[in-house]
Amino acid sequence: MSDERLRAIVLVGGLGTRLRPITYTVPKQLIPLAGQPVLYHVLDLLPRNVEEATLACGYKAEAIEAYLTAHPHRVKTRVVRESQPLGTGGAMRNAASGASDPFFLLNGDVISGIDLTQMLAFHREKGAFGTMSLAEVEDPQPFGVAVLDGEERITRFVEKPPRAEAPSRWINAGVTIWSREVLEQIPDRVPLSFESEVMGSVLSKGIYGFCLRSFWEDAGTPAGILHAQRLLFDHPRKDRLAARSQLEGAQVLPPVAIGRGCHADGAVVGRYVTLGQEVRLGQGARVEDSILMDGVEVGPGARIQGSIVGPGQSIPSGTVLEGRCVGSTPEGVS
Numbered sequence: 001m002s003d004e005r006l007r008a009i010v011l012v013g014g015l016g017t018r019l020r021p022i023t024y025t026v027p028k029q030l031i032p033l034a035g036q037p038v039l040y041h042v043l044d045l046l047p048r049n050v051e052e053a054t055l056a057c058g059y060k061a062e063a064i065e066a067y068l069t070a071h072p073h074r075v076k077t078r079v080v081r082e083s084q085p086l087g088t089g090g091a092m093r094n095a096a097s098g099a100s101d102p103f104f105l106l107n108g109d110v111i112s113g114i115d116l117t118q119m120l121a122f123h124r125e126k127g128a129f130g131t132m133s134l135a136e137v138e139d140p141q142p143f144g145v146a147v148l149d150g151e152e153r154i155t156r157f158v159e160k161p162p163r164a165e166a167p168s169r170w171i172n173a174g175v176t177i178w179s180r181e182v183l184e185q186i187p188d189r190v191p192l193s194f195e196s197e198v199m200g201s202v203l204s205k206g207i208y209g210f211c212l213r214s215f216w217e218d219a220g221t222p223a224g225i226l227h228a229q230r231l232l233f234d235h236p237r238k239d240r241l242a243a244r245s246q247l248e249g250a251q252v253l254p255p256v257a258i259g260r261g262c263h264a265d266g267a268v269v270g271r272y273v274t275l276g277q278e279v280r281l282g283q284g285a286r287v288e289d290s291i292l293m294d295g296v297e298v299g300p301g302a303r304i305q306g307s308i309v310g311p312g313q314s315i316p317s318g319t320v321l322e323g324r325c326v327g328s329t330p331e332g333v334s
């Protein structure tokens with residue numbers, strides 16, 4: 001079975017509303033964490049026996065296509081676009097042509113060290129119809145929450161319950177494996193949420209929970225993005241080229257990832273910082289636990305902490321940015 005070729009569907013069409021204003025210009029999957037876009041890290045989870053990943057794209061599909069053309073991933077990718085947002089269920093159905101049996105389904109914003117080869121072995125051992133990776137979190141409210149029986153079978157699943165009603169702290173980690181038959185449960189070209197509208201009706205077919213022991217984060221909020229970046233820096237993969245960490249004219253406190261063409265003049269950069277390409281830092285500027293995307297200019301003496309700054313933004317001298325997302329808002333949007 002080791003030479004079996006499998007396929008994956010990756011959901012990358014969400015609007016990224018929780019990351020505005022950054023996501024007005026950049027889809028969340030292209031925000032760089034530890035030197036590489038979220039999408040790169042998600043595709044990197046796929047094992048070698050995945051022959052193709054179909055990206056279910058909607059919002060800013062052309063930016064995702066352009067990125068993959070310029071930076072082909074080791075995993076072969078194919079983009080399927082949707083003309084209106086179809087939700088997680090509709091998007092999965094829309095991208096399902098040629099799906100293998102079973103197939104992987106990944107949310108496009110999950111940063112984790114999950115081992116999908118082990119998860120697939122678990123799926124087979126259990127003879128599962130579906131397997132959902134589960135992460136244990138303090139606050140399950142923003143997620144899909146699962147209850148397991150003694151055989152690791154999911155007996156209940158509630159999407160985003162009110163906090164007091166969450167039946168456990170084990171949540172859908174956004175990486176699942178499905179029998180191809182699941183697609184028969186989803187109507188074609190109809191917007192719907194897989195978690196809210198399909199999960200309940202397939203539970204009886206045998207969905208198992210694969211409890212994660214690795215790091216995990218949903219990079220869908222500013223805090224999630226920055227935490228995911230810290231996790232990636234703290235768990236570097238041996239099979240990946242290390243990010244550049246030199247920046248002439250700056251005091252660098254690793255770990256950092258520095259893009260091409262950056263300039264600094266007596267600035268302090270780190271820890272946990274990604275600078276995109278052509279970022280300029282003025283005299284005495286300090287940047288920590290942050291992401292500054294391509295072309296950002298930071299004036300002398302500015303301090304940036306726990307923040308994400310979108311492409312081409314200028315941060316005036318002396319500004320203090322803490323816990324902020326800075327980007328352009330399109331005209332007419334308040």
Ligand code: GDD
Pocket residue numbers: 011012013014015056057058082084085086087088091107108109110142143144145159171172173174195218220
């Ligand atoms: N193509 C397409 N079309 N993709 C979509 C759409 C859509 O209409 N809506 C969302 N997506 C993509 C997003 O880009 C993201 O990669 C993924 O589907 C999940 O959507 P999110 O909006 O990030 O969902 P969530 O974080 O609130 O909840 C989901 O993820 C949690 C774990 O991170 C659910 O699957 C929860 O059950 C889960 O716990």
Ligand code: MG
Pocket residue numbers: 107109218219220
């Ligand atoms: Mg998410």
